[in-house]
Amino acid sequence: SVSETDISGASSRKEIEALLSSGISSSKDRSLIMKNLKRDADNSYSWKINAPVLLRHLREMIEGLVLPPVEEHGITGFPVIFLTGEKSEYLDQGHYSSILKLFPAAEFRIVKDAGHWIHADNPEAVAEALGDLMK
Numbered sequence: 001s002v003s004e005t006d007i008s009g010a011s012s013r014k015e016i017e018a019l020l021s022s023g024i025s026s027s028k029d030r031s032l033i034m035k036n037l038k039r040d041a042d043n044s045y046s047w048k049i050n051a052p053v054l055l056r057h058l059r060e061m062i063e064g065l066v067l068p069p070v071e072e073h074g075i076t077g078f079p080v081i082f083l084t085g086e087k088s089e090y091l092d093q094g095h096y097s098s099i100l101k102l103f104p105a106a107e108f109r110i111v112k113d114a115g116h117w118i119h120a121d122n123p124e125a126v127a128e129a130l131g132d133l134m135k
Contacts, residue, residue, distance in 0.1 A: 007045050080105060087114060
């Protein structure tokens with residue numbers, strides 16, 4: 001798995017990307033994760049963050065979030081647009097009712113051909129949504 005990938009013997013970023021490719025099929029996702037690489041004084045590579053532990057416990061961290069108590073009134077009546085990629089699992093329709101309690105004027109849009117990084121996968125749709133919000 002990615003969390004157990006040993007990069008200590010890698011001599012180049014390209015080699016590390018190849019190691020990660022077996023567990024992360026998306027080149028965009030690999031590029032994002034590789035931004036956390038650093039080259040040490042001895043020219044070896046290491047992670048700036050404790051990537052193996054974060055990757056190993058990511059699901060537990062996400063499941064551990066507790067929603068704050070919701071007041072009778074939303075925190076804002078201003079227009080808010082929630083964007084989610086059609087290939088992303090981070091925001092689904094089951095969350096909409098909780099969001100609407102906090103943001104009663106919220107609008108939800110599903111961005112076609114996008115995963116979690118909608119700004120990279122479909123920048124045109126993100127720009128359109130921001131334009132609509134500014135009207």
